[in-house]
Amino acid sequence: MRWGRAPGDTHARNIATSLIGLAVLAQTQTGAAQSAYDYPWCAIYGDMSGSQACYYSSYQQCMDTLRGIGGTCIRSPYYRGAVREVPRGERRPRYD
Numbered sequence: 001m002r003w004g005r006a007p008g009d010t011h012a013r014n015i016a017t018s019l020i021g022l023a024v025l026a027q028t029q030t031g032a033a034q035s036a037y038d039y040p041w042c043a044i045y046g047d048m049s050g051s052q053a054c055y056y057s058s059y060q061q062c063m064d065t066l067r068g069i070g071g072t073c074i075r076s077p078y079y080r081g082a083v084r085e086v087p088r089g090e091r092r093p094r095y096d
Contacts, residue, residue: 040079046070054078 041056043066054076056062062073 037078037080040076040081042074042076042078044072044074046072 039055039057041059041062042052042054043056043062044050044052046066046069056065056073059073066073
């Protein structure tokens with residue numbers, strides 16, 4: 001037996017530490033990952049790599065990024081757009 005500690009102190013300390021750890025984990029929030037599907041504009045860089053980055057919410061934002069380094073902006077082939085659900089009872093537009 002150690003001096004100054006009761007035999008059950010270690011068990012109580014482990015439980016308290018575990019509860020504090022669970023409380024901290026419960027407070028953490030997951031972030032949404034960015035995806036090329038979320039942005040309507042892509043930058044195609046002017047260097048010979050031909051690489052593209054589809055993380056621009058506007059044409060102007062894309063062009064501002066490319067100013068000075070060269071390249072062009074195109075509409076993203078991956079963009080799905082905002083999904084709008086049709087409320088119950090509302091008709092979808094007819095195309096004749």
